[in-house]
Amino acid sequence: MPFHVRLRFGPPSSPAVTGTWDSEATAERKFRGFIGRYGSRADVCIELVEDGRQGEHIVRSWTRERGEAEGP
Structure with a gap:
């Protein structure tokens, strides 16, 4: 399962920078x-x-x- 990391400046509707990794450890780093x-x-x-x-x-x-x- 892929893992995503999202970085957003501003409200939830703002654009986000997203990276995707197959490794949870890499996404965590x-x-x-x-x-x-x-x-x-x-x-x-x-x-x-x-x-x-x-x-x-x-x-x-x-x-x-x-x-x-943890979580949302």
Whole structure:
């Protein structure tokens, strides 16, 4: 199953930069790297998403206000 990392500045309807990897470990490293680079911005949302048979599932997300959260 592929994993996506999404980086968005602004509200959920804003465009996102997305990368896709088959390896969860690689996607996790990219997620952590984006937090390191962009996590201090007030308007950032970073998501690690698993693309499964029943559609997309947010594994974890990051915003400056909440920090890291499991799921949506």
